[in-house]
Amino acid sequence: MLVLAALGLAGCKAERPPGVFDVSLDEAYRRLSNDKLADMVFAKQCGILVHVTPVGMPVGASAREVTWRVRSSGKEVVQFTAMLSPVGANQTKVEIRVPAAPDGGEMYDGTKFYKRPAFNQPLRPAVQEQVAAILEGRKFDVQRVGPGKDKVCLVQRGGLETGRVFSIDD
Amino acid sequence: MKPSYLAFLLVAGIVVYLLAISPNANGTVYRVPIAQARQDLAKADLPPLVFGSEPLDVQVRDNGKSQIVWIARRDNEELFRYIAELTVEGDSATRVKLKLEGAQGRTVNFAQRLAAKPEIRDMYIVAMEERVAATLERRPFEMTRVYPAMSAAAISNMGALQASVDQAAAADAQRSRNNMEKAYRDEAAGVTRRAR
Numbered sequence: 001m002l003v004l005a006a007l008g009l010a011g012c013k014a015e016r017p018p019g020v021f022d023v024s025l026d027e028a029y030r031r032l033s034n035d036k037l038a039d040m041v042f043a044k045q046c047g048i049l050v051h052v053t054p055v056g057m058p059v060g061a062s063a064r065e066v067t068w069r070v071r072s073s074g075k076e077v078v079q080f081t082a083m084l085s086p087v088g089a090n091q092t093k094v095e096i097r098v099p100a101a102p103d104g105g106e107m108y109d110g111t112k113f114y115k116r117p118a119f120n121q122p123l124r125p126a127v128q129e130q131v132a133a134i135l136e137g138r139k140f141d142v143q144r145v146g147p148g149k150d151k152v153c154l155v156q157r158g159g160l161e162t163g164r165v166f167s168i169d170d
Numbered sequence: 171m172k173p174s175y176l177a178f179l180l181v182a183g184i185v186v187y188l189l190a191i192s193p194n195a196n197g198t199v200y201r202v203p204i205a206q207a208r209q210d211l212a213k214a215d216l217p218p219l220v221f222g223s224e225p226l227d228v229q230v231r232d233n234g235k236s237q238i239v240w241i242a243r244r245d246n247e248e249l250f251r252y253i254a255e256l257t258v259e260g261d262s263a264t265r266v267k268l269k270l271e272g273a274q275g276r277t278v279n280f281a282q283r284l285a286a287k288p289e290i291r292d293m294y295i296v297a298m299e300e301r302v303a304a305t306l307e308r309r310p311f312e313m314t315r316v317y318p319a320m321s322a323a324a325i326s327n328m329g330a331l332q333a334s335v336d337q338a339a340a341a342d343a344q345r346s347r348n349n350m351e352k353a354y355r356d357e358a359a360g361v362t363r364r365a366r
Contacts, residue, residue: 042350049357161346165353 020093021135025064028084028092029056031134032066039140040130044148046117047156047166048072062086068127070118072168077118078107080127094135096127110149116156116168120148192319193295197267199259200306204236207256207264207306211238214305216252217297219313220320240298248273249280252298266302270295293323 021028033056041052049072056066067081083095098106105111108123119126126145133140148154156166200207212232221242226249231239240252255267270291272281284291296319304311 042347045350049354160353161349163349163352165357 016091017093019095020087020091021132022090023092023135024090025062025084025086025092028094028135029064029066032056032082032084032131035134037068037127037130039133040126041119043140043142043145044119044123044126045157045160046120046150046153047158047160047164048077048116048118048168049160049165050077050118059083072116072118075168077168078123080123082127082131092135094131096124096131098124098127114150114152116166116170117150117153120153120157121150122148193268193292194299197255197257197265198299198303199263199265200303201263202306203262204256204258204264207266208232208238210305211254211256211266211302214240214301216240216242217301217311217316220294220297220316244278247275247277249275249278250284250294254302264306266306268295268299268302270298287323287326289319289323289326293319 016022023031033054035054036052037054041050051071053069053071054066055069056064059065062085064084065081066084067079069079070077079099081097083097085093085095087093098108101107101109101112103112106124108114108117108119108121110122112121129142129144130140159166202210212230214230216226216228227243227246229241229243231237231241233239236256238254238256242249242251250270250272253269253271255269257265257267259265270284272279272284272291274281284294293316297316300315301311
């Protein structure tokens with residue numbers, strides 16, 4: 001019985017805390033700072049064309065951060081950041097940060113109104129899923145993100161999908 | 171309710187259902203003179219909804235005697251034809267007997283498909299019978315009269331329907347993706363296509 005119990009326990013993998021991934025800090029940084037989040041952009045973008053640029057930089061002695069700057073028609077429309085910190089040698093903790101909105105909360109938190117939204121809201125779960133997919137080496141799964149709440153986005157996306165593009169200047 | 175009544179109602183319901191999903195092999199008699207029936211049917215279109223979303227080209231032929239033929243084509247390829255046989259019944263009535271013939275086209279062997287799926291063939295005939303009835307009785311087409319045959323066809327064709335739905339969804343998603351990718355290519359090339 002003890003042998004069986006030991007075998008059973010050996011088969012169990014310790015559950016990772018939320019936001020912690022089984023990749024080293026260097027590897028997580030390498031992957032994220034080279035990724036333009038194409039799957040998330042395709043799944044969640046609205047009717048304006050957006051371009052995502054990752055910018056990585058060290059933070060202090062051991063941490064790193066990757067910021068994705070999102071531009072449309074040459075203007076930055078939103079940015080979000082993954083803060084990376086090591087958890088031992090082979091794990092990395094990732095914390096997503098989205099800038100605060102002028103009227104409280106954070107940008108694209110699901111309650112904000114944008115005349116020409118870049119992404120369907122809430123944005124944070126989509127970023128979390130995209131980052132997790134990259135670090136777990138799997139495809140972005142839109143089903144894990146949940147439906148968007150931004151009706152303006154849905155209308156504009158419909159335009160884009162049928163060949164009618166919106167601009168932030170429209 | 172007594173069990174015997176319940177059994178009777180059940181059997182009656184099944185009989186009605188079976189009648190509703192089967193074409194009328196002997197045709198139907200309408201109180202319309204044959205000349206009028208021919209004239210009216212020559213203007214009738216195919217039934218709505220049953221042939222999917224892709225439009226069909228329909229040509230109606232009136233041989234001037236006892237046949238009206240609707241020939242359905244897609245991309246210049248005949249898929250099938252309905253043939254209505256008209257016969258005089260008494261002084262001022264006409265019997266209309268409808269049949270469906272699948273074509274063996276260049277790319278689609280519709281005759282084979284219909285033979286392999288008799289429930290779908292029956293549904294097509296029931297739908298056209300309703301179109302004929304609505305035309306000669308001068309009333310709107312009643313989709314509810316086709317529903318039993320449609321449900322029988324849907325049940326028999328569940329697997330293919332799911333595959334068809336999946337295929338349509340995939341094609342739609344691919345179309346959307348192509349449009350989005352083109353929008354980005356156009357932007358890179360300096361071409362602007364704005365929403366109005």
